[in-house]
Amino acid sequence: MRYLITGGAGFVGSHLTDALVARGDEVLVLDDLSTGNAENVADAVATGQAQLVEGSVCDVEMVDECMEWADACFHLASAVGVKLIVQHSVDSLNRSVRGSQVVTEGAHRLGRRLLYASTSEIYGKNGSSGLTEHSDRVLGPPSTARWSYSTGKAFGEAIVLGYHREREADTVVARLFNAVGPRQTGAYGMVLPRFVVQALEGQDLTVYGDGSQSRCFSHVYDTTRALVMLMDEEGARGTAFNVGRSSEITILELAEAVIERTGSSSGIQMVPYEEAYGEGFEELGRRCPDTTALEQMTGWRSTRGVEEAIDDVAAFERKRAAADALSTADGEIVEFSEGTAADPLVDA
Numbered sequence: 001m002r003y004l005i006t007g008g009a010g011f012v013g014s015h016l017t018d019a020l021v022a023r024g025d026e027v028l029v030l031d032d033l034s035t036g037n038a039e040n041v042a043d044a045v046a047t048g049q050a051q052l053v054e055g056s057v058c059d060v061e062m063v064d065e066c067m068e069w070a071d072a073c074f075h076l077a078s079a080v081g082v083k084l085i086v087q088h089s090v091d092s093l094n095r096s097v098r099g100s101q102v103v104t105e106g107a108h109r110l111g112r113r114l115l116y117a118s119t120s121e122i123y124g125k126n127g128s129s130g131l132t133e134h135s136d137r138v139l140g141p142p143s144t145a146r147w148s149y150s151t152g153k154a155f156g157e158a159i160v161l162g163y164h165r166e167r168e169a170d171t172v173v174a175r176l177f178n179a180v181g182p183r184q185t186g187a188y189g190m191v192l193p194r195f196v197v198q199a200l201e202g203q204d205l206t207v208y209g210d211g212s213q214s215r216c217f218s219h220v221y222d223t224t225r226a227l228v229m230l231m232d233e234e235g236a237r238g239t240a241f242n243v244g245r246s247s248e249i250t251i252l253e254l255a256e257a258v259i260e261r262t263g264s265s266s267g268i269q270m271v272p273y274e275e276a277y278g279e280g281f282e283e284l285g286r287r288c289p290d291t292t293a294l295e296q297m298t299g300w301r302s303t304r305g306v307e308e309a310i311d312d313v314a315a316f317e318r319k320r321a322a323a324d325a326l327s328t329a330d331g332e333i334v335e336f337s338e339g340t341a342a343d344p345l346v347d348a
């Protein structure tokens with residue numbers, strides 16, 4: 001099969017690219033490289049089964065051209081990270097809304113199957129244990145940047161599912177809950193890569209608020225498997241599915257686990273939310289998925305815990321730091337590549 005992956009040079013997209021290449025598919029990655037990175041897909045491209053096209057999902061002509069080549073499309077392109085989203089809410093919204101429109105219309109016009117990667121931010125502040133796909137969205141005002149992102153992604157879901165309902169488009173929605181693993185960058189606020197890098201560098205880990213807020217982290221290996229299974233599953237059409245792991249951990253516990261598993265001597269520094277994200281920021285107390293629908297539809301099960309994710313991120317960041325140190329020592333740039341040949345994240 002041939003797949004178009006928008007945002008395929010990003011964290012989740014690049015692992016999805018590797019997984020599809022590993023099972024023999026061909027992949028066209030469309031990415032504007034705003035938060036993605038060509039290095040993430042360098043190994044996949046080197047196999048000859050994947051190619052990277054630099055461009056925007058708001059470019060109708062380019063999306064159509066890529067869509068025509070493909071049999072199906074994973075639409076992942078989106079702003080990422082709470083920090084980036086609250087700082088650049090207009091760009092995030094524009095790309096989310098316009099991109100979803102262009103990609104959904106293109107896929108429908110050409111009769112291509114479409115999977116839309118949504119987010120657990122959809123649920124907003126609803127802190128119920130075990131959020132199901134029918135749980136309410138609990139949001140603050142749209143003037144709060146965080147909720148405008150949630151609204152933009154909800155628009156994407158609504159258009160993708162609306163096209164199925166009213167125009168018989170072949171679509172499915174995956175709501176991702178806190179995917180973590182190698183290649184995720186801490187630059188946009190994501191907690192695990194930030195904690196791991198801080199621990200490896202011997203800096204204090206910056207726990208925002210009092211650290212009692214909790215999340216359910218899903219190893220990107222499991223997240224990616226779910227995306228492929230949902231794309232392959234005919235019965236999933238026209239429906240949204242939670243994708244995540246249901247084990248909950250507080251952010252303070254996460255910080256302690258990172259320090260322990262990396263053998264770091266770092267301490268923990270509590271940072272007020274306003275200092276981290278600016279005035280008026282709204283935090284979520286907890287966010288935990290019920291994934292029964294996904295499990296029943298596809299047979300998917302979460303297989304890797306947060307400990308494994310910490311270890312994999314630490315191994316990745318150690319390797320990156322070693323490559324950086326080497327390039328500095330030699331006075332030349334050494335291309336960092338994770339390598340896919342014996343990649344533990346990819347099914348053989």
Ligand code: UDP
Binds near residue numbers: 082190215
């Ligand atoms: N967080 C933290 N320290 C950091 C970065 C994030 O304590 O250096 C917290 C953040 O406030 C949130 C949790 O970690 O409570 C998860 O943050 P992330 O941005 O990874 O995901 P999201 O908030 O979107 O679930």
